[in-house]
Amino acid sequence: MSFKFETGLGAKHGMxxxxxxxxxxxxxxxxxRALNGYPEVNExxxxxxxxxxxxxxxxxxxxxxxxxxxxxxxxGHVIPIATRHEIVNPxxxxxxxxxxxxxxxxxxxxxxxxxxDDQEEDTYRGLKSKGNVDGVIVHAPRMNDARIGLLHExxxxxxxxxxxxxxxxxxxxLDVNNRRAFRRATEFLLDLGxxxxxxxxxxxxxxxxxxxxAGYGEALAARDxxxxxxxxxxxxxxxxAGYKAARRMLASATPPTAFLCASMISGMGxxxxxxxxxxxxxxxxxxxxxxxxxxxxxxGEDLPIFTATRSSVREAxxxxxxxxxxxxxxxxxxxQQRLLEAExxxxxxxxxxxxx
Amino acid sequence: MSFKFETGLGAKHGMxxxxxxxxxxxxxxxxxRALNGYPEVNExxxxxxxxxxxxxxxxxxxxxxxxxxxxxxxxGHVIPIATRHEIVNPxxxxxxxxxxxxxxxxxxxxxxxxxxDDQEEDTYRGLKSKGNVDGVIVHAPRMNDARIGLLHExxxxxxxxxxxxxxxxxxxxLDVNNRRAFRRATEFLLDLGxxxxxxxxxxxxxxxxxxxxAGYGEALAARDxxxxxxxxxxxxxxxxAGYKAARRMLASATPPTAFLCASMISGMGxxxxxxxxxxxxxxxxxxxxxxxxxxxxxxGEDLPIFTATRSSVREAxxxxxxxxxxxxxxxxxxxQQRLLEAExxxxxxxxxxxxx
DNA sequence: TGGCGCATCCAAAGCGGTTTGGGGTCGATT
DNA sequence: AATCGACCCCAAACCGCTTTGGATGCGCCA
Numbered sequence: 048m049s050f051k052f053e054t055g056l057g058a059k060h061g062m063x064x065x066x067x068x069x070x071x072x073x074x075x076x077x078x079x080r081a082l083n084g085y086p087e088v089n090e091x092x093x094x095x096x097x098x099x100x101x102x103x104x105x106x107x108x109x110x111x112x113x114x115x116x117x118x119x120x121x122x123g124h125v126i127p128i129a130t131r132h133e134i135v136n137p138x139x140x141x142x143x144x145x146x147x148x149x150x151x152x153x154x155x156x157x158x159x160x161x162x163x164d165d166q167e168e169d170t171y172r173g174l175k176s177k178g179n180v181d182g183v184i185v186h187a188p189r190m191n192d193a194r195i196g197l198l199h200e201x202x203x204x205x206x207x208x209x210x211x212x213x214x215x216x217x218x219x220x221l222d223v224n225n226r227r228a229f230r231r232a233t234e235f236l237l238d239l240g241x242x243x244x245x246x247x248x249x250x251x252x253x254x255x256x257x258x259x260x261a262g263y264g265e266a267l268a269a270r271d272x273x274x275x276x277x278x279x280x281x282x283x284x285x286x287x288a289g290y291k292a293a294r295r296m297l298a299s300a301t302p303p304t305a306f307l308c309a310s311m312i313s314g315m316g317x318x319x320x321x322x323x324x325x326x327x328x329x330x331x332x333x334x335x336x337x338x339x340x341x342x343x344x345x346x347g348e349d350l351p352i353f354t355a356t357r358s359s360v361r362e363a364x365x366x367x368x369x370x371x372x373x374x375x376x377x378x379x380x381x382x383q384q385r386l387l388e389a390e391x392x393x394x395x396x397x398x399x400x401x402x403x
Numbered sequence: 404m405s406f407k408f409e410t411g412l413g414a415k416h417g418m419x420x421x422x423x424x425x426x427x428x429x430x431x432x433x434x435x436r437a438l439n440g441y442p443e444v445n446e447x448x449x450x451x452x453x454x455x456x457x458x459x460x461x462x463x464x465x466x467x468x469x470x471x472x473x474x475x476x477x478x479g480h481v482i483p484i485a486t487r488h489e490i491v492n493p494x495x496x497x498x499x500x501x502x503x504x505x506x507x508x509x510x511x512x513x514x515x516x517x518x519x520d521d522q523e524e525d526t527y528r529g530l531k532s533k534g535n536v537d538g539v540i541v542h543a544p545r546m547n548d549a550r551i552g553l554l555h556e557x558x559x560x561x562x563x564x565x566x567x568x569x570x571x572x573x574x575x576x577l578d579v580n581n582r583r584a585f586r587r588a589t590e591f592l593l594d595l596g597x598x599x600x601x602x603x604x605x606x607x608x609x610x611x612x613x614x615x616x617a618g619y620g621e622a623l624a625a626r627d628x629x630x631x632x633x634x635x636x637x638x639x640x641x642x643x644a645g646y647k648a649a650r651r652m653l654a655s656a657t658p659p660t661a662f663l664c665a666s667m668i669s670g671m672g673x674x675x676x677x678x679x680x681x682x683x684x685x686x687x688x689x690x691x692x693x694x695x696x697x698x699x700x701x702x703g704e705d706l707p708i709f710t711a712t713r714s715s716v717r718e719a720x721x722x723x724x725x726x727x728x729x730x731x732x733x734x735x736x737x738x739q740q741r742l743l744e745a746e747x748x749x750x751x752x753x754x755x756x757x758x759x
Numbered sequence: 760t761g762g763c764g765c766a767t768c769c770a771a772a773g774c775g776g777t778t779t780g781g782g783g784t785c786g787a788t789t
Numbered sequence: 790a791a792t793c794g795a796c797c798c799c800a801a802a803c804c805g806c807t808t809t810g811g812a813t814g815c816g817c818c819a
Contacts (some may be wrong), residue, residue: 049719080515104532108530108534109533110475115469139496140496142516143515151516151517156516158514159515160513174459189484283699285701286671287703315642315671343492352675
């Protein structure tokens, strides 16, 4: 009954199709077609309808459209909150911003689900069977990521941001060429004369970290330098983790002269460790980071602070979203892949290896 | 016609209420009521229905529920992308994560709209009239923020994260006591003997920045110290901005001995400027930051890197979302407000003022 | 024994759009 | 003059659920 009241009062609830149609002396059918650009309506009628729609500020009810068409006009991003280490990936913000721009332009909604990681599978199944979204973006793929098989099984279109080593199923992804980027960065340090190059990597169950490590390994192998596990670490990409890894390695008997580091944030922690030790980054110790080009964490202005492999995660978001919308629009077409190359930006944090 | 195919094939499209009902030999009415816990259904029947629903993996179609009930079961977060300075606020990620936890628990969807800031008003109007959401969270309020009046006008429930000085309308908000936090921090520095205390603030059309400046001013005034505009800056809270502000101030004839800084990220830039000058933070120069307790940017572990005013933005997200859901559930009730106090955490970045 | 009330269940009318399957009109064709 | 297409438009079904307004049956009391 309170419902009756609301819809009764409802001057506020806005014009609907039926009202608009009767105001125009037309049928809802015709009005709907006129507004949606169908050909079987007279052009002058269409203009009359369009004008009236604007005048009365008519906006079709999304809920009704969704039910009638069977499309959600929305895509989902499932953000798992690790129950163990509660890290909110700092690149999410920029990726989401990029993807969101694409969605806005295409009149799609973006729905975010933040769920404990043990409920992730259930969330995907629900998203599909309850019909909340037409597709999803898969974040932070791991090796042999189970989500790919799952999404295949339930038949929900998806694009992976990154790749999942070990998966045989075909699927759509957009990734940065992490292997090549880290190989180039390592070669760059080698060319500067460095021989003890440390790798401060992300967590190695994350696919991107595996690829970065591979690129690093390739470059060293090509110069016949053996991997040294004592100067290779793998951890979350936080300031603290970068600090601790660098501090530990610098304290060793044979410290590295250069660092390769997975993110700008951990790079800042590394710098802290370096300076705490009375050394100078870019003189005593060289550092190369991977720069996601986060808007709140620009790597300097004219002169970059860090030498870096750079690839905009915001742009990745834009493009991944476009791929997904395309997949949704053309369900027949096969999976799409796109590999972005990172630039190598020379900044102030690298220098020739000190004479031994 | 391709539609026919899909729904024709659609073993996949899942069980719906009608099918389930006929399988049970019951009417849709009864099944609906059984599942939604209405009293006018026999307990044994209810159990039979529940069991069948689980067995057939029935999940009610969200789109239909939304249309039938008139509720969106979703809340919106509008994230304006400033056309001038394209900064994605780094605290969004954590705030969103916190809010998202609350939504997940309550079976609400979170829909994010990333829009150019000149389309913000239109976005809110659309969200309301198209019925996409039941309420919204307003981010990053400014002085005399126009959104508050707008949302009042269009009748969309909302909670502001922060406050908007100058607004006379009553509205719901959740904020940190920024004024008191910065006043305490300033007093702390004063007690350590500092007299030239710089303020590296956020952009001062942002409400929180105004309040922080007020707290800073109060503390100085209480000790009869005049404000000195040359050691007060106001800019985006990026690493670069912090660096530049600190560098400029340190280069002056009468540099500050202490800094009050709006964020951990700009604090890291300040540290860079300090060390670049051959000074040590926490010895030559004291620094206090505001710490939003971002998960990827922890302020040290046992021993905090920075002395800081701390307040978890993730927790703020959780609570703001709860307030909003409460507002939506009880449209009659008046606006709610909640003021969170920040802790003052003593870290390694502060020390007594050097003897002049 | 007739009637009342309670416990259960159902048919049908929404919700607000889209889409199907015609149905007039009218000028052109034969 | 009858036929035939365009061309425009409409009535009604439908999407999958909720909710209203009964209907049915049964125990129980006067």
